[in-house]
Amino acid sequence: MLRVADYFADSDTGRARRANEDAFYAHAPVFAVADGMGGAQAGEVASRTVVDRLRRGLPDGGSPEERLALLAEEANDLIHRKAAEDEQRAGMGTTLTAAYVDEDAVSFGHVGDSRAYLFRDDKLQQLTNDHSLVGEMVRRGKLTAEQAEEHPQRSIITRALGPEPVVEVDHMTTFARDGDLFLLCSDGLHGLVPDEEIVDIAAKTPVLSEACARLIDRANAHGGRDNITAVLVRIEAGEEPPKRMRTRTRQ
Numbered sequence: 001m002l003r004v005a006d007y008f009a010d011s012d013t014g015r016a017r018r019a020n021e022d023a024f025y026a027h028a029p030v031f032a033v034a035d036g037m038g039g040a041q042a043g044e045v046a047s048r049t050v051v052d053r054l055r056r057g058l059p060d061g062g063s064p065e066e067r068l069a070l071l072a073e074e075a076n077d078l079i080h081r082k083a084a085e086d087e088q089r090a091g092m093g094t095t096l097t098a099a100y101v102d103e104d105a106v107s108f109g110h111v112g113d114s115r116a117y118l119f120r121d122d123k124l125q126q127l128t129n130d131h132s133l134v135g136e137m138v139r140r141g142k143l144t145a146e147q148a149e150e151h152p153q154r155s156i157i158t159r160a161l162g163p164e165p166v167v168e169v170d171h172m173t174t175f176a177r178d179g180d181l182f183l184l185c186s187d188g189l190h191g192l193v194p195d196e197e198i199v200d201i202a203a204k205t206p207v208l209s210e211a212c213a214r215l216i217d218r219a220n221a222h223g224g225r226d227n228i229t230a231v232l233v234r235i236e237a238g239e240e241p242p243k244r245m246r247t248r249t250r251q
């Protein structure tokens with residue numbers, strides 16, 4: 001049986017932007033990153049709408065990944081309605097990469113170009129597909145991952161919560177084991193900090209608050225051209241809870 005051993009999350013405006021349109025949610029067993037977009041603070045409204053929806057709990061019904069997908073659809077509807085009410089918020093949207101730590105697996109709901117990674121055995125594995133123009137070109141073999149990193153249109157995303165009345169949500173579940181470290185992050189981190197540096201920090205920084213600070217520092221050292229958000233979650237195997245809790249009093 002798995003449980004969350006430790007987690008830490010933080011967000012930084014970076015060096016180029018005036019405001020932080022990223023938001024995160026970290027309240028075991030649910031973790032999420034949202035990267036908002038839209039003028040006149042609309043991006044902030046969009047990403048915070050998702051986090052506010054997460055605070056009210058996952059919708060009932062189905063498996064964790066189905067519940068995460070339902071929540072993303074609800075958030076899409078909320079953001080889309082808010083945008084329709086206010087001209088300044090027209091077209092606003094946000095990414096969402098959300099995780100739920102269950103008894104033997106971690107489930108994800110995902111829309112946009114924020115990412116979930118698994119760090120295990122000193123290797124970093126990207127678990128989500130970027131819903132971005134360059135991400136799709138990489139999957140179709142038209143660009144290499146290296147070319148995508150420097151592509152002028154790398155920030156164009158093809159799916160988000162909010163811009164359309166209906167959204168398609170990716171959802172999946174991955175088996176987890178003792179010692180796994182999951183990272184959820186916005187593109188202000190994964191777009192600037194090379195995988196080797198993320199691996200180095202994850203491998204050498206056991207204290208998650210320090211690892212999180214180092215990841216954000218590296219993104220800023222690489223220019224900090226965007227808002228930077230990282231959520232780190234370490235999993236451990238725990239004992240099954242006892243089926244019957246009984247207290248005996250000696251007489």
Ligand code: CA
Pocket residue numbers: 035186187188226227
């Ligand atoms: Ca961003």
